Amino acid sequence: MPDFNVKTVPTTPFAGQKPGTSGLRKKVKVFQQPNYTENFVQATFSTVLDESNTQDIVMVVGGDGRYFMRETVQTIVRIGAANGVKKFIIGQGGIFSTPAASNVIRTRKATGGILLTASHNPGGPENDFGIKYNVSNGGPAPESVTNAIYKATTEITEYKEIQFGEIDLDTVGIRKYGETEVEIIDSAADYVSMLETIFDFDLIKAFLSKNPDFKILFDALNGVTGPYGKKIFTEKLGLPETSTIQCVPLVDFGGEHPDPNLTYAHKLVDSVNKMGVDLGAASDGDGDRNMIISKDWFVTPSDSVAVIAEYAAQAIPYFKKTGVKGLARSMPTSGAIDRVAKKLNVEMFEVPTGWKFFGNLMDAGRLSICGEESFGTGSDHIREKDGLWAIVAWLNIIAYVDLKLNLPCSIRAIMNRFYLKYGRNYFTRYDYEEIESSHAEAMYSHLESLIVSPDFVGRKFGNNAFTVSCADNFSYVDPVDSSVSKNQGLRIVFSDSSRIIFRLSGTGSSGATFRVYIEKYESNEDSLMLEAQDALKPLVDVALEISQITKFTGRTEPTVIT
Numbered sequence: 001m002p003d004f005n006v007k008t009v010p011t012t013p014f015a016g017q018k019p020g021t022s023g024l025r026k027k028v029k030v031f032q033q034p035n036y037t038e039n040f041v042q043a044t045f046s047t048v049l050d051e052s053n054t055q056d057i058v059m060v061v062g063g064d065g066r067y068f069m070r071e072t073v074q075t076i077v078r079i080g081a082a083n084g085v086k087k088f089i090i091g092q093g094g095i096f097s098t099p100a101a102s103n104v105i106r107t108r109k110a111t112g113g114i115l116l117t118a119s120h121n122p123g124g125p126e127n128d129f130g131i132k133y134n135v136s137n138g139g140p141a142p143e144s145v146t147n148a149i150y151k152a153t154t155e156i157t158e159y160k161e162i163q164f165g166e167i168d169l170d171t172v173g174i175r176k177y178g179e180t181e182v183e184i185i186d187s188a189a190d191y192v193s194m195l196e197t198i199f200d201f202d203l204i205k206a207f208l209s210k211n212p213d214f215k216i217l218f219d220a221l222n223g224v225t226g227p228y229g230k231k232i233f234t235e236k237l238g239l240p241e242t243s244t245i246q247c248v249p250l251v252d253f254g255g256e257h258p259d260p261n262l263t264y265a266h267k268l269v270d271s272v273n274k275m276g277v278d279l280g281a282a283s284d285g286d287g288d289r290n291m292i293i294s295k296d297w298f299v300t301p302s303d304s305v306a307v308i309a310e311y312a313a314q315a316i317p318y319f320k321k322t323g324v325k326g327l328a329r330s331m332p333t334s335g336a337i338d339r340v341a342k343k344l345n346v347e348m349f350e351v352p353t354g355w356k357f358f359g360n361l362m363d364a365g366r367l368s369i370c371g372e373e374s375f376g377t378g379s380d381h382i383r384e385k386d387g388l389w390a391i392v393a394w395l396n397i398i399a400y401v402d403l404k405l406n407l408p409c410s411i412r413a414i415m416n417r418f419y420l421k422y423g424r425n426y427f428t429r430y431d432y433e434e435i436e437s438s439h440a441e442a443m444y445s446h447l448e449s450l451i452v453s454p455d456f457v458g459r460k461f462g463n464n465a466f467t468v469s470c471a472d473n474f475s476y477v478d479p480v481d482s483s484v485s486k487n488q489g490l491r492i493v494f495s496d497s498s499r500i501i502f503r504l505s506g507t508g509s510s511g512a513t514f515r516v517y518i519e520k521y522e523s524n525e526d527s528l529m530l531e532a533q534d535a536l537k538p539l540v541d542v543a544l545e546i547s548q549i550t551k552f553t554g555r556t557e558p559t560v561i562t
């Protein structure tokens, strides 16, 4: 029997409920401890109530379909209703891709949203789960809010709940549970309509009928974008069923990492080569990341956002209308987009890692397109990075290059023209996952003190090929609200503008992940189309020498190279 009375349940704090780069991410087993999830959800609602100036709270809830999501949606409704939430808008089956949730928060003018995802981290009973709070602009909560949530988790003594019994998450429609309204919506429909207002689908269709042999392959990696991808590629664009793979969302993503990069998206990478695919693409578990690849080229995310920025105002209807107001990248992302900003004569911003730092700039009307080297690309159409948006953007640009510019439109040809115009920012990232935390900390403190030591600037590395011109621990002052974010990564810049950046990840769920970002600019026309790993080898060696990773951690090889 449902009981619509508010119950108060005593509880005690759990250590470590501090949201990282993108929400709280832990093993499912950690979230399953009695009261663990309840505490964090109550802390979130307490913070929302403190921060919001309305009693009419409307909360969007949903996630990437991973294991433990459905139970958590129920928990959120029980606790939220007891805290006075007026209405929940929930994706059917509890499902929302991260960009789709951002869109719904904005279009429905919700107070915020609770997104249940650990993004590209593996799922299933032995793997990861995550909870992330997004604010009313549709973007991840800024640090002021996540810090308040964290503080609340350290002081919690009770949570409130209403024991409704099971809420029906699968039937679209509006229902009332006591005083609380629950609306279940088809999240894919809204999202696909949004993309139709942004891109030139007619141009894409014209391109596809002129080029019936142009092969497209989309891989949802068993994550949340499967149904969205099917709607776009097979229903809207009329492509054959064989143009999409792994499009049924699975609670454990088929036991794989739903992470679109050359290592984890191996099925796509193999098929692209075997089938001679012209545009291969993948997105991650929650649909905010993307990878663009073809039979003869891999587009780094840093290049991808630069190319989108380059063509946006001519090729993409949304930007034809709004213009390109400004561009931005996260600090470790390569400077390719900076060169485009300079050409377009628009503002360029360098923010810390994490999408939450782009939101203020977008809200202030100063930022249109931005990206991160970690396969994140997006724009001010929403406040999250958007995997399918980036993929359709590429398709729109390819169609434009072919039909309007009458130029060769293979991805390789597009990249080659881009490099001839701007030069190439070679880029790679080495990840060392699940290092023992104490080893990672020792290595990081060594680096922190090394780069500020008095004789570091001017030192030469790599047989004197690289001279340090400056080094710092990146600190960011938000140009809109002047908030300061310190310790955002160790940055070493050499006199030829090459960069090495060291950072510890804020999204892992066990041990520490150490990231090494390496970038080198090349303008010599004969050296624009090299293998990135070959072009960067000398600088990679310098990075390994400076970090002394093998000495500190025993690791001789990275876990993943992107």
Ligand code: VG1
Residues within 6 Å of the ligand: 021, 022, 118, 119, 120, 284, 288, 289, 330, 353, 354, 355, 372, 373, 374, 376, 504, 505, 506, 507, 508, 515
């Ligand atoms: C990583 C990436 C960062 C990205 C974040 C969330 O963070 O480096 O660029 O914004 O993941 O992406 P970290 O702290 O592990 O380096 V997602 O797709 O997990 O929402």
Ligand code: CO
Residues within 6 Å of the ligand: 098, 118, 119, 120, 284, 285, 286, 287, 288, 289
């Ligand atoms: Co993600």
